[in-house]
Amino acid sequence: DGGITQSPKYLFRKEGQNVTLSCEQNLNHDAMYWYRQDPGQGLRLIYYSQIVNDFQKGDIAEGYSVSREKKESFPLTVTSAQKNPTAFYLCASSLRGYYGYTFGSGTRLTVV
Amino acid sequence: GQQLNQSPQSMFIQEGEDVSMNCTSSSIFNTWLWYKQDPGEGPVLLIALYKAGELTSNGRLTAQFGITRKDSFLNISASIPSDVGIYFCAGRSPGGSEKLVFGKGTKLTVNP
Numbered sequence: 535d536g537g538i539t540q541s542p543k544y545l546f547r548k549e550g551q552n553v554t555l556s557c558e559q560n561l562n563h564d565a566m567y568w569y570r571q572d573p574g575q576g577l578r579l580i581y582y583s584q585i586v587n588d589f590q591k592g593d594i595a596e597g598y599s600v601s602r603e604k605k606e607s608f609p610l611t612v613t614s615a616q617k618n619p620t621a622f623y624l625c626a627s628s629l630r631g632y633y634g635y636t637f638g639s640g641t642r643l644t645v646v
Numbered sequence: 647g648q649q650l651n652q653s654p655q656s657m658f659i660q661e662g663e664d665v666s667m668n669c670t671s672s673s674i675f676n677t678w679l680w681y682k683q684d685p686g687e688g689p690v691l692l693i694a695l696y697k698a699g700e701l702t703s704n705g706r707l708t709a710q711f712g713i714t715r716k717d718s719f720l721n722i723s724a725s726i727p728s729d730v731g732i733y734f735c736a737g738r739s740p741g742g743s744e745k746l747v748f749g750k751g752t753k754l755t756v757n758p
Contacts, residue, residue, distance in 0.1 A: 633677045633738050
């Protein structure tokens with residue numbers, strides 16, 4: 535079955551450590567997105583990529599980095615520069631010309 | 647970044663009641679989407695609307711694309727306990743961008 539997979543579901547890290555969240559899709563979608571979700575804040579866009587080897591900053595990109603070396607993969611690194619990294623992170627993908635996103639099941643990151 | 651105004655923020659209803667929620671924007675959209683997010687999961691697309699005035703149903707759910715292209719509403723009839731979750735509206739602006747703008751969500755609680 536086609537879908538978008540985020541791993542791991544839960545992640546714990548110590549403050550000051552970088553951590554990478556995985557996002558893989560086998561839907562042959564062109565575009566991929568990373569969102570952060572905090573209670574009451576809705577979905578805030580971190581980074582997005584519409585094509586391999588190209589990506590753009592979203593509304594809250596500071597302290598995060600991404601890469602898009604393959605169409606199927608869009609990993610997100612939460613760096614030590616991110617001041618408040620504890621949150622629920624959602625990855626999504628979409629097909630060019632079709633405006634609905636398919637979301638992964640999310641990764642809950644807790645930094646202690 | 648651009649945001650949609652989604653209301654209400656939360657709703658507490660009894661099983662069997664009808665529910666209505668809406669989203670408004672200060673600018674026009676050419677696509678409106680409604681998503682549902684179960685606790686701890688990613689949002690799932692419920693209904694997509696592509697034309698002003700369009701009224702679309704999906705089971706007990708009905709959504710409309712406002713005539714002014716600046717608003718949309720979602721109705722749920724005869725609510726059941728599994729309707730619990732967060733409902734998000736999302737819109738796409740004219741101009742070629744593939745990005746969606748999301749509302750902050752309506753949290754629905756259904757009492758049996």
